[in-house]
Amino acid sequence: MTARNETSLSLDAGGTETLIEVRNASVTFDMDRGRSKVMDDVTMDIHREEILGIVGESGSGKSMFASALMDAVVDPGVLTGDVIYHPPDGDSFSVLDLDDEELKEFRWEEISMVFQGAMDSFNPTMSIGGHFEETLRAHDYNVADGMDHGRQLLADLYLDPDRVLDSYPHELSGGMQQRALIALSLLLKPNVLVMDEPTAALDLLMQRSITSLLANLHEEYGITMIFITHDLPLVADLADRLAVMYAFEFIEVGPCYDILKDAAHPYTRALLKAVPNLSSALEEMEPIEGDSPDPVDVPSGCSYHVRCPLADEQCRSTDPGFERVSDGHEAACFYWEDAREEITYTLSDREQEVTFDERR
Numbered sequence: 001m002t003a004r005n006e007t008s009l010s011l012d013a014g015g016t017e018t019l020i021e022v023r024n025a026s027v028t029f030d031m032d033r034g035r036s037k038v039m040d041d042v043t044m045d046i047h048r049e050e051i052l053g054i055v056g057e058s059g060s061g062k063s064m065f066a067s068a069l070m071d072a073v074v075d076p077g078v079l080t081g082d083v084i085y086h087p088p089d090g091d092s093f094s095v096l097d098l099d100d101e102e103l104k105e106f107r108w109e110e111i112s113m114v115f116q117g118a119m120d121s122f123n124p125t126m127s128i129g130g131h132f133e134e135t136l137r138a139h140d141y142n143v144a145d146g147m148d149h150g151r152q153l154l155a156d157l158y159l160d161p162d163r164v165l166d167s168y169p170h171e172l173s174g175g176m177q178q179r180a181l182i183a184l185s186l187l188l189k190p191n192v193l194v195m196d197e198p199t200a201a202l203d204l205l206m207q208r209s210i211t212s213l214l215a216n217l218h219e220e221y222g223i224t225m226i227f228i229t230h231d232l233p234l235v236a237d238l239a240d241r242l243a244v245m246y247a248f249e250f251i252e253v254g255p256c257y258d259i260l261k262d263a264a265h266p267y268t269r270a271l272l273k274a275v276p277n278l279s280s281a282l283e284e285m286e287p288i289e290g291d292s293p294d295p296v297d298v299p300s301g302c303s304y305h306v307r308c309p310l311a312d313e314q315c316r317s318t319d320p321g322f323e324r325v326s327d328g329h330e331a332a333c334f335y336w337e338d339a340r341e342e343i344t345y346t347l348s349d350r351e352q353e354v355t356f357d358e359r360r
């Protein structure tokens with residue numbers, strides 16, 4: 001892989017090791033109705049061994065960010081900027097400099113991805129065991145050793161390895177398929193697992209059980225996890241940090257605990273207000289008014305200004321940079337202090353459990 005003239009480890013101000021640096025990354029699609037900018041100058045560090053939750057409304061650019069991490073933006077999308085990977089045991093390199101062969105290696109062995117629909121990821125005519133063996137062979141791994149690790153992963157995910165490996169995808173329930181897919185993604189011992197709405201098609205109980213199994217895997221193998229979802233309470237249970245996306249860029253980033261307890265960006269606060277809360281009456285839930293922007297025509301200044309109750313002339317004309325809220329907590333808003341006073345929300349019982357959990 002292409003080495004860069006950089007130190008192999010970067011430390012941010014807080015002394016946290018950075019595993020992936022995304023620098024000024026943008027993605028554009030040229031369409032008949034104009035240029036669509038679906039990722040807008042995004043800069044973000046992913047820390048080693050953290051669980052990062054990425055949340056935002058549908059269409060805000062979460063999946064595009066995941067694709068950019070692996071240089072997997074689909075044609076004719078154009079990714080610019082840089083994605084620098086700092087492997088735990090080697091020289092740093094730019095993911096965008098990798099050739100096809102290097103990318104294939106990188107995508108399974110360094111960063112692995114789990115998508116929402118397990119059924120679409122498995123070949124229906126091949127047993128689960130066949131998928132595991134094929135993956136090991138394609139990457140020149142020892143099949144016997146690799147299958148031992150695969151069995152262990154399946155057992156870690158509370159699946160019966162023999163039964164699952166002998167089964168065809170349709171013979172397993174949705175929850176079992178999704179767990180088998182997570183085990184397959186971890187087969188080559190990647191450093192990073194990116195999950196894009198991995199539990200969206202499952203019932204609430206299975207979602208919770210998978211997030212708790214992921215927490216165990218994280219503990220056992222020290223994997224860096226990126227969990228993408230529109231379901232804020234779900235990821236709050238799992239994540240160390242939250243990054244909130246709005247209109248193709250991040251607008252607030254910080255420790256999960258801090259953001260849930262007292263979010264700074266008006267959009268995040270509105271999102272927390274809109275979250276279904278089983279313990280409160282339906283009329284207390286407030287959906288966010290207005291629509292999210294069209295990527296061909298993103299509003300000037302702060303892209304949230306058209307929906308924001310605090311917006312003024314400055315917000316309409318000037319794009320706010322990130323402002324420091326507290327250690328590791330930043331928000332892209334001129335008026336985050338006012339937002340904290342003027343936009344109120346109540347945490348659900350579940351979120352209160354998370355925010356009062358002292359580990360976070």
Ligand SMILES: Nc1ncnc2c1ncn2[C@@H]1O[C@H](COP(=O)(O)OP(=O)(O)OP(=O)(O)O)[C@@H](O)[C@H]1O
Binds near residue numbers: 064074
């Ligand atoms: N192949 C494509 N061509 C053009 N635009 C695209 C393409 N794929 C995605 N987009 C646009 O990019 C934007 C971001 O999409 P993305 O899938 O990243 O959003 P998301 O936040 O992951 O949404 P969801 O939660 O619904 O999956 C959307 O406006 C979408 O329409």
